[in-house]
Structure formats: C-alpha cells, structure tokens
Amino acid sequence: MPTLPQFLSQAFNGIALGSLLALIASGLSIILGTLGVLNFAHGAMFMLGAYAGFVVLSHFDSFALALALGALMLLLVGFATERGLIRFYYRRPPEDQILVTFGLGIMMVEAVRYIFGPLSQRVPLPSWGQGIVDFGFFLYPLYRVEVIGFVAVLLLGFYILLYRTRIGLVVRAGIEDPLMVELLGTHVRRMFLVVFCMGSMAAGIAGVVYAPLAAVIPNMGESFLVQCFVVVVIGGLGSFPGAVVGGIIVGEILSVTTLFDPAYAQAAIYAVMTLVLIVRPRGLFGTMGRL
Amino acid sequence: MSRTPSDRNSKSAIGKTAVSRRTLMQAGLGVTAAGLLLRETALPAFAANYPALGTFPAGTSGSSIFIGGVMPLTGPYSSSGKDMQLGFELAVDHLNNGSRVTDAIPTLKKGKGVLGQKIQSQVADSETKPDVAIQAATRFIHDNNAIMLTGGISSAVSIAMQKLGQREHVIYMVGNSGSNDTTGKDCQRYGFRAQPSAYMAAKALAPVLAKELGKNLKAAYLVPDYTYGHSVYDSMKEFTEQVGWKTVGEQLAPLGTTDFSSYLLNIANSGADVFLNVAFGADAVTSTKQAQQFGILSKMKYVVPNISQFQAKELGADIMGGTYGTQAWWWTEEDKFPLAKFFVEDFEKKNSYKPRWGASEIYIQMLVWADAVERAGTFYPVEVIKALESGHKVNSIYGEVYYRAGDHQMVRPVPVVVGKKPNEMKGPEDFYRIVDLVPGEQVLPPLGQTGCKMPDIGA
Numbered sequence: 001m002p003t004l005p006q007f008l009s010q011a012f013n014g015i016a017l018g019s020l021l022a023l024i025a026s027g028l029s030i031i032l033g034t035l036g037v038l039n040f041a042h043g044a045m046f047m048l049g050a051y052a053g054f055v056v057l058s059h060f061d062s063f064a065l066a067l068a069l070g071a072l073m074l075l076l077v078g079f080a081t082e083r084g085l086i087r088f089y090y091r092r093p094p095e096d097q098i099l100v101t102f103g104l105g106i107m108m109v110e111a112v113r114y115i116f117g118p119l120s121q122r123v124p125l126p127s128w129g130q131g132i133v134d135f136g137f138f139l140y141p142l143y144r145v146e147v148i149g150f151v152a153v154l155l156l157g158f159y160i161l162l163y164r165t166r167i168g169l170v171v172r173a174g175i176e177d178p179l180m181v182e183l184l185g186t187h188v189r190r191m192f193l194v195v196f197c198m199g200s201m202a203a204g205i206a207g208v209v210y211a212p213l214a215a216v217i218p219n220m221g222e223s224f225l226v227q228c229f230v231v232v233v234i235g236g237l238g239s240f241p242g243a244v245v246g247g248i249i250v251g252e253i254l255s256v257t258t259l260f261d262p263a264y265a266q267a268a269i270y271a272v273m274t275l276v277l278i279v280r281p282r283g284l285f286g287t288m289g290r291l
Numbered sequence: 292m293s294r295t296p297s298d299r300n301s302k303s304a305i306g307k308t309a310v311s312r313r314t315l316m317q318a319g320l321g322v323t324a325a326g327l328l329l330r331e332t333a334l335p336a337f338a339a340n341y342p343a344l345g346t347f348p349a350g351t352s353g354s355s356i357f358i359g360g361v362m363p364l365t366g367p368y369s370s371s372g373k374d375m376q377l378g379f380e381l382a383v384d385h386l387n388n389g390s391r392v393t394d395a396i397p398t399l400k401k402g403k404g405v406l407g408q409k410i411q412s413q414v415a416d417s418e419t420k421p422d423v424a425i426q427a428a429t430r431f432i433h434d435n436n437a438i439m440l441t442g443g444i445s446s447a448v449s450i451a452m453q454k455l456g457q458r459e460h461v462i463y464m465v466g467n468s469g470s471n472d473t474t475g476k477d478c479q480r481y482g483f484r485a486q487p488s489a490y491m492a493a494k495a496l497a498p499v500l501a502k503e504l505g506k507n508l509k510a511a512y513l514v515p516d517y518t519y520g521h522s523v524y525d526s527m528k529e530f531t532e533q534v535g536w537k538t539v540g541e542q543l544a545p546l547g548t549t550d551f552s553s554y555l556l557n558i559a560n561s562g563a564d565v566f567l568n569v570a571f572g573a574d575a576v577t578s579t580k581q582a583q584q585f586g587i588l589s590k591m592k593y594v595v596p597n598i599s600q601f602q603a604k605e606l607g608a609d610i611m612g613g614t615y616g617t618q619a620w621w622w623t624e625e626d627k628f629p630l631a632k633f634f635v636e637d638f639e640k641k642n643s644y645k646p647r648w649g650a651s652e653i654y655i656q657m658l659v660w661a662d663a664v665e666r667a668g669t670f671y672p673v674e675v676i677k678a679l680e681s682g683h684k685v686n687s688i689y690g691e692v693y694y695r696a697g698d699h700q701m702v703r704p705v706p707v708v709v710g711k712k713p714n715e716m717k718g719p720e721d722f723y724r725i726v727d728l729v730p731g732e733q734v735l736p737p738l739g740q741t742g743c744k745m746p747d748i749g750a
Contacts, residue, residue, distance in 0.1 A: 016552065017553070118365075119370045119604070119605055120576045122606070125584070213580070213581065214550065214577045215573045255553040258557055263545075
C-alpha cells in the first residue's frame with residue numbers, strides 16, 4: 001500500500017504530466033471540433049516544435065527566443081498545411097482526411113530523420129530551470145514545476161482567446177454549427193485556417209517546452225499523439241475545457257497507477273477511456289450529436 | 292473362373308513389356324547404393340547431392356547469393372540500427388572484395404564472396420517491431436531466396452525472426468539480442484546468437500560492482516516491460532543478491548515510453564543506494580536525462596547492465612562518467628586484438644566515426660557464418676549448421692570465438708566498462724575504460740539451466 005507522501009508526489013506529477021497533455025490535446029480538440037478533421041500529424045508537429053527548440057538553443061542561449069521561433073515556425077507549418085493540403089479535404093469522407101494527415105505526419109518524421117539523423121539530440125535545461133524543489137516529503141525537478149505554471153498561463157491565454165474575443169466567439173460558433181455560421185455571412189474558411197494554425201502552434205510550443213525533458217528523436221511525438229486521442233475522447237470531442245480536464249485525468253491515471261503496478265499504467269488510461277465510451281460516449285464535456 | 296479376351300491380352304501384355312519385379316528391385320538397390328556412395332565422397336561443388344531445403348538450392352544457383360538484413364532504422368532503437376546497417380555493409384564489402392580482416396582467416400582469404408559467389412544484400416526496416424520484421428524477412432525469403440537472414444536489435448524481434456528461420460529452414464544469425472530466452476527457452480536450430488546473454492553480462496558485472504561500489508547495497512531497477520528487460524532484471528537480481536545486494540524496487544515501463552517521471556519518482560522514493568537502468572536505446576537516453584533531473588543520479592550510484600551503443604555520445608560524458616556496465620564490445624579492444632584494429636580503421640574511414648557494438652556484432656557473425664559455409668563446402672543449411680555447431684574456433688575481431696552446440700551461444704569475451712569523466716577522455720569518442728574483459732567460458736550458464744530444447748533440423 002503506497003504511503004501518503006508517495007501518493008501526493010505522484011498526484012503532483014500527474015498534474016505536471018497532465019498539463020502538458022492538456023496543451024497538446026486542446027490544439028487537437030479545437031481542430032477536430034471546428035474543422036471536423038482528425039489531425040494525425042499533430043504528434044509530428046509537437047516533434048517539429050522540439051527540433052525547432054533544439055536548433056535555436058544550439059545557437060542562442062535564450063529560451064524565450066526558442067519559444068517564439070518555435071511558435072512562429074509551427075504557425076507557418078500550420079498555415080502551409082491547411083492552405084496546401086487540408087482545405088481540399090473538408091468535403092471528403094473522414095477516412096481520406098485521416099489518411100492524408102497520417103501520411104503528412106510520416107513525411108514530417110522522415111524529413112526530420114533525414115536532416116538530423118536517428119541519434120537523439122540534447123536540449124539543455126535553461127539555467128533558470130535547473131535544480132530541485134523540496135516539497136518537504138518529496139523532491140521534484142524545478143523545471144517541471146515551472147512547466148506547470150507556464151502551461152497554465154498558456155491555457156489561460158487560450159481560454160481568453162476562445163471565450164473573450166470576437167474571433168474566439170466565431171471559432172466556438174463554428175464548432176457548434178459551421179453551416180449556420182457560414183450562412184450568417186462569416187468567412188468560415190478563414191476561420192478554419194486560424195483554428196488550424198492555433199492548434200499547430202499549441203502543439204509546437206508544447207514541443208519546445210518538453211524538449212529539455214526527453215530525448216529529442218524523430219518519432220518522439222507518436223506516444224503523445226495516442227495519449228492525446230485518449231484525452232480528447234475522455235474530455236469530449238471539440239471541447240476545450242474537456243481537453244484540459246481530460247488531460248489532467250489522464251496524467252493522474254498514468255502517475256498514480258505506477259504506485260500499484262507500473263506495468264499497467266499505460267493500459268489503465270485505455271480502460272478509463274473505454275469506461276467513458278460506455279457510460280458517456282460524448283465525453284465529459286462533449287455535446288450530444290457533435291461528430 | 293473363365294478368362295475373357297481382355298484378361299488374356301492384358302496378362303500377356305504385362306508379361307512382355309513390363310520389367311520383372313526382381314530386376315526392378317536389383318536396379319533400385321544399385322541406384323541407392325551408388326547414390327549413398329556418391330554422397331559420402333561427394334565433391335564440395337556438387338549441390339545436386341543435397342536435397343532442397345528452405346531457400347537451398349534456389350538461392351544459390353545463380354551467380355550471386357542474397358543475404359537479407361532486418362534492422363530498426365526507425366523506432367526507439369534506430370540509432371543502434373544505423374550502426375548495425377553500416378557494420379553489415381562493411382562485412383559484405385570485406386567478404387566480396389577482401390580485406391585485412393578476412394585475409395587473416397584461412398577460409399576467407401580468397402576475398403571473392405562465399406564459395407565463389409558474391410553476396411548481394413539488402414536492409415529492411417524492422418521499426419523495432421516483431422510483426423514488421425517478420426513481414427520484411429518473409430519477403431526476403433520468398434522474393435529474394437535469401438540464403439541467410441540477419442539483423443534485429445530488440446530481443447522480441449530477434450526471437451520472432453529465429454522462429455521464422457526455423458520454420459522456413461533459413462539460417463538466422465541474430466544481430467543483437469540480450470535476452471536469455473534467445474538461447475534459452477526460445478532457442479532454435481536455425482538461429483545463432485553472438486551477444487553475451489543477460490546471464491553472462493550479469494555474471495561478469497556483479498563481481499566488479501561488488502568491488503567498486505560495495506556489497507550489501509539496496510538496488511532499484513527501471514525495466515522495459517518485455518523479454519529482454521525481464522531477462523536482465525532476473526539475471527542481475529540473481530548475481531547481485533549473491534554479493535549481498537537487496538532489491539528494493541522494480542519499475543516496469545513499456546518499450547518506447549517518453550515520460551518516465553512517474554516511475555522515476557517511485558525509484559527516488561525507494562531509498563535505494565544504486566539505480567540500475569535496464570532501458571535501452573532512446574529509452575535509456577530519456578530515462579537517464581529525466582533521472583538526472585529528479586536528482587536520482589546525484590544521490591544514487593548509476594549502473595547500466597547493458598549500455599546502448601551511443602548512450603555516452605547522446606548523454607555526454609558528464610552524465611555517463613563513473614557509470615559501470617557492460618557492452619558487447621568497445622572499440623578500445625583494438626589495443627588487444629589486431630584484427631579489431633583493422634576493422635575499426637576500415638569502418639572509420641568509410642563512416643567517420645568509431646564503430647559500436649551494433650556494427651561489430653553483425654560483422655563478426657557474417658564472417659563466422661562465411662567461414663562455416665566454406666568449411667562445409669556448401670550452402671546446404673544442415674551442413675552449415677553442423678559446421679557452426681562443431682566448436683571450430685575462428686580468430687576474429689574479438690579474439691578466438693566459437694558457438695556452443697547445445698544452445699548456439701557464441702563463446703566470446705564480455706567487456707565490463709566504466710564511463711570516463713570529461714577530463715579523463717583522450718579523444719572525442721573515448722567514452723569508456725574497459726575494467727575487465729571476462730572470458731566467455733567463465734560466465735556461460737550451465738546448459739541444463741538455460742531451458743533450451745533444440746528443435747529438429749527438419750531435413
């Protein structure tokens with residue numbers, strides 16, 4: 001039986017893990033909700049953000065610059081992808097959309113592998129992120145604590161964008177009923193572009209933030225992509241609050257399960273996802289009939 | 292019974308045109324005796340004497356032979372896979388065109404391929420997944436008539452490919468595989484493994500750990516949840532507990548995990564003195580990086596029972612300095628074995644870095660296989676397997692090596708290494724010091740303990 005300190009440390013870790021998942025998943029969720037497109041290249045975009053961070057940090061010492069350039073690069077990638085590829089697939093059946101984004105993801109991974117090689121790249125921790133915080137009964141890396149704070153700020157910004165600005169209103173209306181929005185005279189296609197870029201940027205920023213924590217290799221985004229789909233299903237397709245809450249839930253499950261049987265931690269999230277699909281198929285915050 | 296005209300006709304027809312039974316039997320005996328005699332004294336070039344088996348003789352009747360390599364070019368083990376591919380290509384080049392290494396092996400001095408036939412080769416991506424590897428290997432067998440298969444880094448892949456080789460009667464020289472099961476409960480007649488098993492590595496490493504780190508320490512493990520991980524954990528547990536160590540934690544993580552924070556947090560809270568990391572490839576790099584961030588590396592000793600090929604390069608000597616572990620081979624062995632020196636030089640000239648044990652393991656197996664084929668005088672799998680099982684010693688880049696017939700484990704030295712700190716390094720790739728080069732005979736598991744029951748050769 002795990003002790004209280006062990007439990008609390010894993011609970012905290014769950015929030016750290018979950019907040020990152022929430023950021024990536026919210027991008028995926030709004031793309032899915034607005035465009036109706038399942039973006040299988042989302043994990044690759046996360047990876048591109050990490051590599052962008054690596055390239056910037058190997059020449060400059062500024063983490064802020066890495067974030068800015070990473071976000072900018074993913075903005076451009078999102079723009080190019082939507083204009084050049086995705087917009088031809090809005091009227092196509094979902095299988096075609098899945099195939100094209102899946103293929104795009106593979107191309108991105110292989111392009112990065114071709115340029116950088118298969119060895120993992122090292123991204124150093126920023127100087128203000130080194131060290132360990134002593135919570136009394138457990139130690140935790142300082143950088144991960146800072147990541148929780150940073151992601152919280154980003155998610156807050158996302159929230160303000162979606163719920164307190166005009167463009168956010170249009171995006172949310174587009175999630176509810178794109179046809180109606182178009183009939184009311186709003187240029188829906190331009191909104192789709194904005195949403196896709198926002199989603200890509202969210203994934204890219206998450207990538208830059210995560211790069212010092214893991215091995216930066218071409219297929220680092222794969223496991224995140226799968227976990228994000230679980231988050232989106234649990235939270236509700238197309239729901240931003242659902243992505244946040246779902247992310248925290250998945251993060252907590254992954255962490256706390258390891259106290260009991262580490263081998264089942266990864267399997268446990270699928271068990272919970274199945275439970276949600278049986279009990280409440282639309283997800284915790286999803287709306288009936290949407291997608 | 293009355294005879295009809297047709298009866299009479301057929302009976303007389305039989306009597307006139309048919310050969311009598313006695314003559315038939317005499318002729319048959321004569322042919323069989325001649326055949327047996329011929330087979331016993333068969334000249335090596337007579338492939339027609341051996342029955343068809345697997346891809347023989349379909350794969351050898353042309354001007355060249357085909358060898359298929361299935362390696363992880365993507366997936367968590369991709370860095371090692373690239374190294375293995377380059378070693379494979381160098382071996383093919385040396386066998387086809389001669390080299391200083393093959394010149395030193397009597398059967399391979401000709402340098403014109405194997406049994407006069409040049410080797411054509413191809414490498415397919417296993418993606419570090421057994422099912423993908425099997426598909427690629429099956430294509431090599433059916434489309435290219437591959438006479439031999441090699442490659443594989445994940446033990447799950449290697450064990451699956453061994454089973455395929457046994458089923459299809461095609462010899463499989465295991466690329467890398469550390470699991471005990473490969474020459475244990477999953478041993479196959481058509482598979483041969485060169486890398487030291489987890490048992491051998493643990494038996495070689497434990498005394499060094501006892502001497503350098505101490506006895507009666509508490510140990511926590513991070514283990515990838517598949518055959519290789521379990522093997523290394525079981526063997527390390529067995530041998531470290533013999534020197535008084537106590538195992539206080541085993542954290543199982545799936546192969547390909549990117550975030551080990553939950554597992555590492557449990558290890559940090561376990562009160563252990565030593566952290567043993569069994570993760571491999573990209574997982575080893577990620578988990579070590581994260582372990583450092585959680586402060587584990589500063590408060591516990593760090594041991595990696597089987598060090599990945601590029602672990603020190605990817606993590607840096609500041610992290611890996613002072614870490615004890617084993618590797619199947621490290622390039623500084625060239626100081627002891629002259630053939631290794633030639634291998635390192637030729638490899639470095641072609642690829643601009645010092646080869647790692649992904650390359651060396653596949654290289655040595657290619658040469659040992661070619662030597663066995665030359666000694667057997669044929670590609671017929673049964674004869675090649677017998678030649679490999681004969682215990683004949685080949686002088687190679689690892690010194691003298693041979694395969695043990697009972698489980699097809701190569702008997703070869705096991706290097707125990709320690710990472711060098713940055714100020715100890717004499718060159719950009721001088722990452723490890725070889726603490727001990729343990730002779731293979733000293734650390735082999737007793738045959739009865741391996742659990743290996745060699746299947747039939749199926750001829």
